[in-house]
Amino acid sequence: MSERPPGADRPPATAIPALDDPGRLRSLADTGLDAAPDEAFERFARLVGDLLDVPVALVSLVTDTRQFFPGAVGLPEPWAGRRETPLTHSFCQHVVDLETPMVLPDARLHPRVRQNLAIAELGVIAYAGIPLTDLDGRVLGSLCAVDSKPRAWTAAQLRTLADLAAACSSELRLRIALDGAEEARRRAEEAHDRLELLAGLSETLSRTLDVDTAVSRLADAMVPLLADWALVTLVDRARQPRRATGVHRDPTHAAGVVRFAELMTTRLGPHSVTRTVLRTGQPVLGGAATVADLKRATDDPEMVALAERLGFASHLTVPVPAPGGAGVMGSITLINGTGRRPFDDSDLRTAVEIGRRAGQAVGNSWMYGEQRHVAEVLQHSMLPSLPESPMVELAARYQPVADRVEVGGDWYDAFVQPDGDLMVAIGDVAGHDIEAAATMGQVRNLVRGDAFGRTDPVHEQMSRLDAAISGLRIPAAVTATLARLGPTADGLAVSWCNAGHPPPLVVTAGGAVRTLGGPREPLLGLSRPSPRTSRQSSLAVGDTLLLYTDGLVERRDRPIDETLAELVDLLADTARLPLAELCDLLLGSPQRREDDVALLAVRAR
Known part of the structure; x- marks a missing residue:
């Protein structure tokens, strides 16, 4: 037959309401003690053992389910290693219940504890336990002396045990006070951290x-x-x-x-x-x-x-x-x-x-998201669908600034003339509000209305646009590039006029990049219209003409020449990219953009 483990077949512990007192349990927790040796309470146990000449001395603290020993001398195994017992092995729980000393010359004769398993398994025969209390007088456990044989406790021994218990209670109260001070400090730090969190939260979220x-x-x-x-x-x-x-x-x-x-x-x-x-x-x-x-x-x-x-x-x-x-x-x-x-x-x-x-x-x-959605829908509703043309392939993009709800004045346009030529335009109306967007719509419609069906040079069309903006008192400063593309024997002829706009770029079928430069003429909408000129170039099959607004290249902290050079470098060897991928490449920069961007790419077939 196997050896019966300690505490097997033990009788159930008698319910003691005092053990469940929340205040008492809170004080126990505040001591910070558990079933582990603590030098101060080990010293109290040694003093009891020496001064009362007993084989077992304990500083015993009692919870609602167990007793544990931060100070202990002479406990037999396995209890010495565990440093705790269930309540079925506890005399000290009765000290908590009675709230007075418990002195037993022979526990086997006392009806309250004679069935307690501490007698058989811990060898507790003679017992003397003095209450250990907190500042409110709640009994947390006892300082106890134990003998394995009957013993008549003397008055001097009990007085010594009571004096040691008073000192032990003081140590417990100090631990509770220190824990309370630590808790107060922690709470103060926590409150400070929370105030800092609340103070910074609005800024963080904004x-x-x-x-x-x-x-x-x-x-x-x-x-x-x-x-x-x-x-x-x-x-x-x-x-x-x-x-x-x-x-x-x-x-x-x-x-x-x-x-x-x-x-x-x-x-x-x-x-x-x-x-x-x-x-x-x-x-x-x-x-x-x-x-x-x-x-x-x-x-x-x-x-x-x-x-x-x-x-x-x-x-x-x-x-x-x-x-x-x-x-x-x-x-x-x-x-x-x-x-x-x-x-x-x-x-x-x-x-x-x-x-x-x-x-x-x-x-x-x-609210910002809803306004931005409305703004983007409005903006895109003002941008045209690209036409079909046997001469060219077309692709366009519009990208608003990521953190702004206002609609902008950037625009592009492309339409086929009755004779088959292709008109392309790109422009930017100063401002980022509903008025700029409305003005952008007016200017785009003026370009279409004036240029459609006409064969005169693009600089004359730009001059009429300038005069219309001035004569109709449209309150805007506008940059724009207007170009006409027509077929030739070996590609396309390009005629363009630039009014204060970033220069168009051409990516050749071989991968080289060139600028359609020349001095930029004054922007549109000034008090006195300026003379305009047309410039000529050509596109071979596979060449790509790129029109764009300044949001693609302008940065507050860098000169425009640098950013234009970077754009040219980026375009090198992109001739074989599909136009849609080329546009996505240009708009995919990790740098934060400071303005809206419009792109129009035209590739000769």
Whole structure:
């Protein structure tokens, strides 16, 4: 037969209500002690053993489920190694219950403890235990002397034990006070960090008008300062989750929290905390939580398993209100695992303020996104469809500045004349507002209306355009290039006129790049129209004519000659690129653009 393990077949411990007192358990936790030797309390145990001449002396602290010994002398194995026992082996729990010393010459004769397994398995026969208390008088355990045979405790021994217990209680109180001071310091630092977070949050979120970027920065700012992991959820117009972003403090959980965020948009039930907050606009604090709470919120086992891995012991969720009180745009959820304290009302107040500031930032981003979409639709509605021509292949692009909602004045145009020639134009009206866009539309229509069906030189057409802008009092300064392309025996003849615009470029079929230069004539719309001239060139089969606006080459901190040279270098050996890829290459620069860009590429067939 195998040896019976310690404590097997033990009788159940008698319920002692005092053990469950929350204040007492909180003081125990604040000591910072556990089932490990502590030199100060080891010293108390040695003093008891020496002064009372007992084989076993213990500093015993009692929780609601066990007793543990930060100071111990003479315990038999395996208890000496474990430094704790269950309550079935505890005499000290009765000291906590009685709140007075417990002195037993022979425990086997005492009805309260004679069935206690400490008698058989720890050899506790004679016992003397004096309460160890905190500043509020709550009994945390006892300082006890133990003998393995009956013993008549003398008054002098009990007085010595009481004096040592008083000193031991003082040490416990000091530990609690130090822990309280440390907790106060930590709380002060935490409060300072939160104030800094709140102070910088608006600025952090205001640095972008992109919703996705704003939400990502928000989640990153909260972890790990406020929580182990966080989720930011945005809603659609029906207040249903449409997008969620998750961040975890542990990089190894990055994929897990992203997957959890994905599932939040489709797998949360109507009674989940997130949907409740989105529906009511009221915050919810889950100071203590288990995965069972999540099981009530979703029937998806994957979400439950992910939450277990990510850590789910406490949570809170607050709304992200729309500016002006126009409902809820989303929610913020903070989650802590078991290794971090539960959320409290202070955390909730901080999170509510974060939600309010996030609402302002995300609201601005949303408004910007809608305005930008309207602006881009308006801008593109003013740009023409490219015509079909047997002489050439055409491609065009328009790229607005990434962080601006205003429509611009950049434009391009191409149309076929009745005789088959191709007219191409590109221009830029000064300004970045609705007036510039409207003026751009007027100028483009003037070019079409005046040039269509006419065969006179392009400089005369440019002069009439200049006169029309002045005569119609169109308040604009305009740069433009106008060109006419017609067939020749070995390619195309090109006649162009440039009014203050960046020079056209030609990429030859062999890969060389040349500039269609000459002095740039004054821009259009000045108080007195200027004389205009036409210039001539040609395109061989496979050559590409490139027209572009200044946003492609102008930089505030660099001369135009440098950036034009870089553009020429970029175009070298691009003759074989399809026109669409060539345009994408030119617009794909990693450098941040400062102005809108329009491109028109024409390749001779």
